[in-house]
Amino acid sequence: MKHSHTIGEAAAASGVSAKMIRHYEKIGLIEAADRTDAGYRLYTPADIHTLRFVRRARNLGFSVDDISELLDLWKDSARASKDVRRVADGHLSALRSKAAEIHSMIDALEHLFENCTNDERPDCPILKDLADDANPARAKDVGHKFGFERVC
Amino acid sequence: MKHSHTIGEAAAASGVSAKMIRHYEKIGLIEAADRTDAGYRLYTPADIHTLRFVRRARNLGFSVDDISELLDLWKDSARASKDVRRVADGHLSALRSKAAEIHSMIDALEHLFENCTNDERPDCPILKDLADDANPARAKDVGHKFGFERVC
DNA sequence: GATAGGGCTTCCCATCATTGGAAGGTCAAG
DNA sequence: CTTGACCTTCCAATGATGGGAAGCCCTATC
Numbered sequence: 117m118k119h120s121h122t123i124g125e126a127a128a129a130s131g132v133s134a135k136m137i138r139h140y141e142k143i144g145l146i147e148a149a150d151r152t153d154a155g156y157r158l159y160t161p162a163d164i165h166t167l168r169f170v171r172r173a174r175n176l177g178f179s180v181d182d183i184s185e186l187l188d189l190w191k192d193s194a195r196a197s198k199d200v201r202r203v204a205d206g207h208l209s210a211l212r213s214k215a216a217e218i219h220s221m222i223d224a225l226e227h228l229f230e231n232c233t234n235d236e237r238p239d240c241p242i243l244k245d246l247a248d249d250a251n252p253a254r255a256k257d258v259g260h261k262f263g264f265e266r267v268c
Numbered sequence: 269m270k271h272s273h274t275i276g277e278a279a280a281a282s283g284v285s286a287k288m289i290r291h292y293e294k295i296g297l298i299e300a301a302d303r304t305d306a307g308y309r310l311y312t313p314a315d316i317h318t319l320r321f322v323r324r325a326r327n328l329g330f331s332v333d334d335i336s337e338l339l340d341l342w343k344d345s346a347r348a349s350k351d352v353r354r355v356a357d358g359h360l361s362a363l364r365s366k367a368a369e370i371h372s373m374i375d376a377l378e379h380l381f382e383n384c385t386n387d388e389r390p391d392c393p394i395l396k397d398l399a400d401d402a403n404p405a406r407a408k409d410v411g412h413k414f415g416f417e418r419v420c
Numbered sequence: 421g422a423t424a425g426g427g428c429t430t431c432c433c434a435t436c437a438t439t440g441g442a443a444g445g446t447c448a449a450g
Numbered sequence: 451c452t453t454g455a456c457c458t459t460c461c462a463a464t465g466a467t468g469g470g471a472a473g474c475c476c477t478a479t480c
């Protein structure tokens with residue numbers, strides 16, 4: 117084949133490590149590459165194009181399953197924008213949930229910090245709260261995500 | 269021992285699953301529990317207190333390593349608030365970075381969505397961008413975290 | 421007292437994406 | 451021909467959790 121590259125070149129050109137390229141091949145995300153007589157994998161510019169697609173989607177946090185679906189849509193010239201939107205929208209929702217979750221943690225920690233004196237006194241409110249056993253009976257406060265209803 | 273509980277009771281009272289309690293014991297996060305003659309683990313209220321501490325710290329996203337350190341500080345009555353702050357502050361920084369990263373992804377995806385028509389036309393800009401190979405030479409744009417400098 | 425059920429035990433495997441290493445084959449330049 | 455950089459495969463580990471199998475233990479009911 118013309119313009120074929122080794123896995124190292126494909127890795128450098130695509131931004132996906134050689135290790136991960138082999139991995140993606142093994143799990144079936146990308147097709148098995150052609151080989152030289154010696155068994156070296158060979159990559160065409162089109163393959164590298166695909167790898168760049170994969171890297172960009174990974175950088176956006178898409179799961180391998182998502183990317184597999186996106187690749188199918190990408191290769192299918194008849195695919196509709198709304199199918200892509202469906203995948204991307206699901207991912208966007210997951211990202212927003214994750215962001216909310218992280219902000220809850222940040223808020224809780226910042227709240228504790230406000231009362232933390234940063235001095236040598238051993239009555240740190242952060243530990244105090246984590247250890248707070250004042251009401252051990254309500255062990256099943258599952259509704260309160262971070263067990264912080266009694267804090268501060 | 270008085271007031272000893274089975275692992276199931278400890279799990280219900282602490283909010284940590286029995287599976288995870290055994291796991292935490294195996295990896296050394298908590299001490300090995302006493303056993304009955306039959307080999308059942310026994311947990312005192314103090315043990316359950318510790319488990320609640322662990323659960324709360326996990327809910328705040330602390331890693332097992334962080335929690336291990338927090339537990340040491342907790343048990344050491346001479347520990348200083350600033351040591352706890354150090355651990356918690358490191359964790360808070362990591363959370364803020366993670367939040368920023370996620371918001372970058374969300375912004376990038378939302379930006380693409382603005383131009384996505386959600387109709388049957390196959391020229392979806394989301395795929396188009398992921399596939400964009402207009403400038404394949406700059407494969408090492410590591411500085412641009414999401415490979416999005418050319419988008420939209 | 422036998423039996424059924426549920427809880428307990430250990431051990432192994434799976435997830436998810438990625439990285440590391442070991443042991444060995446191949447290629448190009450010096 | 452040697453050296454060193456590259457390639458190959460396979461195996462293992464990460465971190466936190468879950469699932470399941472095989473088997474033991476305890477209690478309640480018949």
